[in-house]
Amino acid sequence: MTNQTGPGGDVRLTGIAKSYGAFTAVHPLDLTVPQGSFFALLGASGCGKTTTLRMIAGLEEPSAGSVHLGDQDVTALPPYKRPVNTVFQSYALFPHLDIFENVAFGLRRRGLKSVKKQVDEMLDLVQLGEQARKKPHQLSGGQQQRVA
Numbered sequence: 001m002t003n004q005t006g007p008g009g010d011v012r013l014t015g016i017a018k019s020y021g022a023f024t025a026v027h028p029l030d031l032t033v034p035q036g037s038f039f040a041l042l043g044a045s046g047c048g049k050t051t052t053l054r055m056i057a058g059l060e061e062p063s064a065g066s067v068h069l070g071d072q073d074v075t076a077l078p079p080y081k082r083p084v085n086t087v088f089q090s091y092a093l094f095p096h097l098d099i100f101e102n103v104a105f106g107l108r109r110r111g112l113k114s115v116k117k118q119v120d121e122m123l124d125l126v127q128l129g130e131q132a133r134k135k136p137h138q139l140s141g142g143q144q145q146r147v148a
């Protein structure tokens with residue numbers, strides 16, 4: 001969940017909860033996800049998984065509780081100041097950009113001048129090197145998810 005090159009650490013949720021009016025979407029939850037671990041959050045549809053991820057990312061303000069990344073309390077930080085990346089159910093790829101340019105977009109936005117090596121490495125890692133010049137609509141759902 002945390003960016004491997006940025007300030008990392010455990011993801012620690014303390015009493016995190018979310019209500020919409022009288023409706024409770026997430027009951028108070030304590031959870032620590034150790035740094036470097038692969039963690040799956042399973043549960044019935046509507047039980048609050050996405051809302052919890054959105055609170056970690058800062059896209060949803062918790063009604064109670066706190067979010068720590070390592071030693072840092074990020075509960076009040078806006079999303080763009082958190083070292084968190086989220087791949088949602090819809091992949092939010094740019095339809096007019098090819099696969100290479102979709103992957104390059106974030107790096108270019110960070111001001112990197114030469115992105116080719118990094119993009120090629122990432123595409124190879126997810127076995128999409130051959131698809132670099134295709135557009136998102138030419139890929140399968142799983143391939144699009146790997147681009148995201």
Ligand SMILES: Nc1ncnc2c1ncn2[C@@H]1O[C@H](COP(=O)(O)OP(=O)(O)O)[C@@H](O)[C@H]1O
Nearest residue numbers: 020023025043044045046047048049050051052
């Ligand atoms: N913005 C919202 N306003 C009101 N209710 C919401 C809102 N977002 C989610 N919910 C409700 O909160 C519950 C948890 O939703 P969600 O976290 O998306 O579940 P899931 O575990 O399937 O990802 C659901 O009952 C959903 O209908």
Ligand SMILES: [Mg+2]
Nearest residue numbers: 046049050051
């Ligand atoms: Mg969901």
